[in-house]
Amino acid sequence: MDRAVHVGDVTQVYVTEERATLALQGISFDIANGEFVSLIGPSGCGKTTLLSIIAGLLPPTLGEVTVAGQYVEGPSSKVGYMLQQDYLFPWRTIEANACMGLEIAGTLTKEKKQGALHLLEEMGLLAFKDYYPAQLSGGMRQRVALVRTLATEPELLLLDEPFSALDYQTKLQLEDLVVETLRAKKKTAILVTHDISEAIAMSDRIIVLAPNPGRIRKTFQMTEAVKAAVPFQARELPEFHVLFRQIWQEFGGVQHD
Numbered sequence: 001m002d003r004a005v006h007v008g009d010v011t012q013v014y015v016t017e018e019r020a021t022l023a024l025q026g027i028s029f030d031i032a033n034g035e036f037v038s039l040i041g042p043s044g045c046g047k048t049t050l051l052s053i054i055a056g057l058l059p060p061t062l063g064e065v066t067v068a069g070q071y072v073e074g075p076s077s078k079v080g081y082m083l084q085q086d087y088l089f090p091w092r093t094i095e096a097n098a099c100m101g102l103e104i105a106g107t108l109t110k111e112k113k114q115g116a117l118h119l120l121e122e123m124g125l126l127a128f129k130d131y132y133p134a135q136l137s138g139g140m141r142q143r144v145a146l147v148r149t150l151a152t153e154p155e156l157l158l159l160d161e162p163f164s165a166l167d168y169q170t171k172l173q174l175e176d177l178v179v180e181t182l183r184a185k186k187k188t189a190i191l192v193t194h195d196i197s198e199a200i201a202m203s204d205r206i207i208v209l210a211p212n213p214g215r216i217r218k219t220f221q222m223t224e225a226v227k228a229a230v231p232f233q234a235r236e237l238p239e240f241h242v243l244f245r246q247i248w249q250e251f252g253g254v255q256h257d
């Protein structure tokens with residue numbers, strides 16, 4: 001089956017003593033296997049809520065989600081999460097942190113551990129396997145977090161602003177590394193970001209959400225050239241700037257022409 005994710009008419013209402021908030025209303029989209037989709041939109045449009053529903057951390061008020069053909073009814077090893085903070089354990093070595101997801105899932109075998117070490121090597125971190133997180137830079141720690149996520153071999157990766165705490169240069173390097181790694185492994189991914197450039201450079205498709213109530217405002221398909229390039233090169237393509245301008249307008253951005 002070619003469909004990795006199906007989001008069907010998802011609505012989310014948060015009810016507190018003061019008010020009921022319609023955080024998402026009638027959200028529907030599908031994601032193909034190996035596709036990289038970004039969710040962008042202003043603060044409060046429901047990006048994190050939608051990611052939590054897809055991850056199985058929050059049951060939707062209405063609607064359904066499937067991942068790899070199965071209904072999402074709770075957290076599953078099919079889905080890996082990478083967040084803004086790396087959440088590495090400071091008292092564990094890099095190798096032990098890289099194996100943490102496997103340990104939690106109860107699937108840490110000798111073979112899987114080899115797989116985690118191989119991923120550390122791919123990320124240029126093998127020489128640091130006996131180090132502790134405090135001895136590594138922020139970018140290196142995020143690479144360990146990526147290894148920890150990939151080591152469990154999830155079918156879908158959810159990336160919730162994973163680069164927003166990093167300096168600009170490290171962020172650009174990591175964008176390339178993540179895209180190259182996910183493409184090589186044919187992984188499906190959903191990225192939540194506030195950064196329009198990052199979304200264009202990394203994605204095959206961008207879904208722009210609007211707030212109050214959270215809904216899909218518009219979907220943008222990236223061009224074949226943007227999709228084929230690594231993020232750093234994508235930023236240099238002429239159509240990158242056209243896409244940026246179109247998406248910026250959806251945010252109500254100012255036009256300069």
Ligand SMILES: Nc1ncnc2c1ncn2[C@@H]1O[C@H](COP(=O)(O)OP(=O)(O)OP(=O)(O)O)[C@@H](O)[C@H]1O
Binds near residue numbers: 014
């Ligand atoms: N646990 C909650 N209880 C009540 N309301 C909530 C809760 N979580 C989110 N909301 C509300 O739902 C709406 C969507 O929130 P959400 O955090 O999903 O948006 P977001 O697009 O991820 O925002 P940001 O970009 O600021 O992280 C907002 O109006 C928010 O105040």
